Amino acid sequence: MSTVRAKKHLGQHFLNDKNAAQRIVDALDTSLGFQQVLEVGPGMGVLSDFLLQKTEYETYLIDVDDESIEFLADKYPQLGDRLIHGDFLALDFSKYFSDKMAVIGNFPYNISSQILFKILDERDRVVQMTGMFQKEVAERCVAKPGAKEYGILSVFLQAYYHVEYLFTVKAGAFNPPPKVLSGVMRMTRNTVKELDCDEKLFWKVVKAGFNQRRKTLRNALSAVLPKDKMTDNPLYELRAERLTVADFVTLTNEISHI
Numbered sequence: 402m403s404t405v406r407a408k409k410h411l412g413q414h415f416l417n418d419k420n421a422a423q424r425i426v427d428a429l430d431t432s433l434g435f436q437q438v439l440e441v442g443p444g445m446g447v448l449s450d451f452l453l454q455k456t457e458y459e460t461y462l463i464d465v466d467d468e469s470i471e472f473l474a475d476k477y478p479q480l481g482d483r484l485i486h487g488d489f490l491a492l493d494f495s496k497y498f499s500d501k502m503a504v505i506g507n508f509p510y511n512i513s514s515q516i517l518f519k520i521l522d523e524r525d526r527v528v529q530m531t532g533m534f535q536k537e538v539a540e541r542c543v544a545k546p547g548a549k550e551y552g553i554l555s556v557f558l559q560a561y562y563h564v565e566y567l568f569t570v571k572a573g574a575f576n577p578p579p580k581v582l583s584g585v586m587r588m589t590r591n592t593v594k595e596l597d598c599d600e601k602l603f604w605k606v607v608k609a610g611f612n613q614r615r616k617t618l619r620n621a622l623s624a625v626l627p628k629d630k631m632t633d634n635p636l637y638e639l640r641a642e643r644l645t646v647a648d649f650v651t652l653t654n655e656i657s658h659i
Contacts, residue, residue, distance in 0.1 A: 405445050405468045415444045416507045416533070418574035421585075426451040428531045428567055428587050429503055435528050437461060437498050441489045441506035441516065444469055446476055448507060453477065461497060463489050490515050494523050503529040510535045510579065517542070517554060520588070524561050530588045531567075539566055539584030551642045553611045557604070560596060560646045562588035598653040606653050610641030618644075618652070626656050 405415070416422055426448060429438065436458050443449045443462045452460040462477075463485040464470055470486045477484065485497070490512065504527050508516050513534050520527050534542075537550075542558050543566045544550035558564050567585045572578035596603055606625055613621040619628060619637040631637050636644060636652055644652070 405466070405472045408466065408468075414507075414510075414575040414577060414579045416447050416570075416574060417576050418570065419447065421568075421570050421574055422447045423451050424568065425505065425507075425531055425533065425585055426455070428585070429505060430529060430589065431455075431457040433501070433503070433528050433589070435501045435503045437500075437502040439463060439498070439502060439504050441504060441532075442466075442469075442509055443473060444507070446473055448505065449473070449477065452505070458503070459483065461485060463487055463492060465489075490519050492519075494526055498526055500526075501528045502526055503531070505531050507533045510538070510581070513538045514554065517558065521557060521561065524590065528590045530562075531585070533570060533583050533585050535579075536569060536582040536584035539586040542586055542588075546643055546645050546648075549642070552614070553607055556607050556611075556644075556646055556649060558588060560603075561591060561593055563591055564588045596650055598650045599657045602657055603649060603653040606656065607641070607649055610644070610649075614641050616640070622652075622656075626659060630659050632659075 438452060438458045439461045440448055440452060441463055443464055449460065449462055461483045462473060462480065464473065465488045470484065473480070473484055485492070504520060520530055541550045541552055541554050543564045544552070544555045565587045567587055570583040570585065572580070572582065606622065609625050610618055610621050617638055617640055619631060621641065632655065634652070634655060636648055
């Protein structure tokens with residue numbers, strides 16, 4: 402098979418800029434000690450070519466697309482069972498990865514958020530993620546409190562990872578070209594094993610706050626905690642977008658003790 406057709410329903414835009422591919426792969430920090438890297442949605446292998454040159458780790462590829470899998474099996478016969486035909490969102494990590502590992506990819510833009518939440522679910526294993534997203538999504542992930550892009554994803558990712566925006570890639574670097582700019586970002590696991598609060602309640606508080614982001618938290622959180630039980634903590638008078646991760650932890654602890 403000489404090529405793979407990009408499929409719209411899979412959100413495929415194949416990167417053909419080798420310089421960008423090299424930069425994405427080189428952004429992985431091997432000093433973190435991971436020995437396995439999983440590439441998501443390799444397509445025709447532009448990132449894989451660079452990954453497979455590395456000797457510091459073993460490279461695994463996962464793709465849901467039959468055509469890509471057939472192409473990649475021909476191109477990289479040495480991979481064997483490290484070429485996984487399946488859906489990353491449904492992947493049982495424990496079947497392939499016993500210790501800390503990294504995730505990399507030119508990710509399908511139509512499932513960006515689900516991919517990031519899957520990585521969050523596997524945060525005890527995934528010590529780093531480097532990858533390409535729609536520029537707006539990458540900017541949301543790295544946004545700081547007070548920025549209009551700051552939201553649920555920003556808080557959840559930054560609770561467990563140090564998130565950096567690395568560089569922008571223009572539409573012409575892809576086939577077919579997407580209608581948007583793309584942004585490469587890197588997430589490196591921080592030292593927080595668990596948040597210093599009830600984590601389930603933390604997620605509930607953050608979601609409730611941003612679901613009504615124009616309201617102050619005194620109003621936005623009324624479904625989580627009745628207003629008459631809220632204290633005079635000044636955090637309640639702010640909108641969700643003004644709070645840091647630490648502020649949300651503080652509020653979660655306060656709510657859990659009421």
